[in-house]
Amino acid sequence: MIRVLFFARLREQLDCSRLELSAAEPTLTVQGLRRQLMGRGDAWRVALANENLICAVNQQVVVADQDIADGDEVAFYPPVTGG
Amino acid sequence: MIRVLFFARLREQLDCSRLELSAAEPTLTVQGLRRQLMGRGDAWRVALANENLICAVNQQVVVADQDIADGDEVAFYPPVTGG
C-alpha cells in the first residue's frame, strides 16, 4: 500500500487530503504516480499539471524519477510559504 | 578655555582623565594641541605618539587639521572595543 498526501491549495483543488493506493506496479516512479493520479478526473488533471508542485517520499523532497516502494508515504504540495 | 578629556588605556598612561587649558593660540588645530600636550613629559610624549588614537571635538570624531575654538571639548582615546 502507498499513502498519498496533498496539502494546502492542492488539497483544496483536489478536495482530497489523503489517498491509499495498492502498490500494483513494482517500478512506479513519482512521475508515474502523478500521471496515474491525473487520470482520476478533470480537477486532478489540471491541479497536478502544475509544474511548481513539490513531491516528497517518506518526508524527503525527491525528483520526478524517484522510485516508490510499497509502504511509502508520498506527498504532493505547492511551494511553501511559512516563516 | 578648552577642556581636554582622555579615556581608557590612554587615561591610565597619562594618569589624567581631564585637563583645562586656556585657549592661547587662536588657530590651534587638533594636531597642534597634541604636539603641545606631548611637551608635558615623557609619559605624554610616548602615549600621544600612538597613531591609532582617535580625536573628537565636541563629541564628533575629527581629523588632525581640525581647528579648535575657545569653549571646545576635545577628547583623545584609543580604538574602541565595546559591543
Next chain:
Amino acid sequence: MTGQVNVSVQTGDFDPAGLQRALLEAGPGAGAVASFTGLVRGREGDGRLEWMELEHYPGMTEASLEQIATEALERWSLGAVSVVHRVGRLLPGDHIVWVGTCSRHRQDAFAACEFIMDYLKTRAPLWKKENWGDGQRWVEARGSDELRADRWRTSQKGSRD
C-alpha cells in the same frame, strides 16, 4: 559540531524571553545571541487582515526544521539553535516564528539565524492562507525568498575568527 538543536511546531503561543533563556542554557558560555521573531502583519495598504491560517505536514515539518537547524550547526560555530513555528489560526500581531542562535562570535550567530529563516521560508512544508475580508486566499511563494536562500549555496562559509 556539538551544538544543541531545539525544534517545535505548535498551535500555542511562545515566549521569546523564555526561548532565549533556554537557548543560553543549551549553549552555555555564548557571547552572542541572534534572534528573529516573525509576526502576523495586519495591514497591507488599505487592507486589513482578519486572520491567517498556517497548514503544515505533521512529521515532515518538524523533520525539515531539524534538518535546517542541523545544517546551520555544521556550517557555523554555534552553541545552540532553536526554531519554533506556530500552525493553525493566527491573528494580526500574533507570533508566527522564532529562531534563535547562540555562538561565541556575533557573525556566526547572525549568519546562522538569517540562513535558517531563508531556508525555512523556502523549504519547510508550511503554507499560509489569509483572509483579508474579501475572501480567503493562499499566499503565493515569492521568487525573492528563493533568491535569498540561493545565496547560501555558494558563498558565506562559517567564520571562526
Next chain:
Amino acid sequence: MTGQVNVSVQTGDFDPAGLQRALLEAGPGAGAVASFTGLVRGREGDGRLEWMELEHYPGMTEASLEQIATEALERWSLGAVSVVHRVGRLLPGDHIVWVGTCSRHRQDAFAACEFIMDYLKTRAPLWKKENWGDGQRWVEARGSDELRADRWRTSQKGSRD
C-alpha cells in the same frame, strides 16, 4: 525615515523581553524583529574571566549610538530601533548590549541589526578592560571588526521588496 529610535547607556541590567515589547510598541505593524544580545564570555581556552569593566564617554557614547541607529533608519525601512549598552563592572554571563530592529520585512531587520552592531563595535566610544586572574588588561581592537564595518560603506543598500 519615520522609525523611532531608543538608545540607553546604563550600569543596570536590561530585560531583552521587555525591550522587544517596547520596540514593537514603538514600531507597530512590524512583521519582523531581529535582535542581538551580547554577553560577557567567561572562558577563553583554560582562562577564566573574573570581571570586565566597560568605560564610556558620557554624552558622546549616547550621541554616537543615536547617530548609528539613525543611519540605520535612513538606510533600511524600519519601524523602530533600540540600542542598549551597559557600562561599569560586569561578570561572566552578564548582558553587555542589546540591539533590536523591527520592520515589515526580515531582510531589513536583519541587515540593520548587524549594521548597528558592526558600527557600534568600531565607532561608539566604549572600552573594555578585563581581569583574567593574571591582572587587568585593556581589550585590543580587532582588525576583523573594522573590516566587517567597512562592508557597509559600499554594498548592502536597503531593500524594500
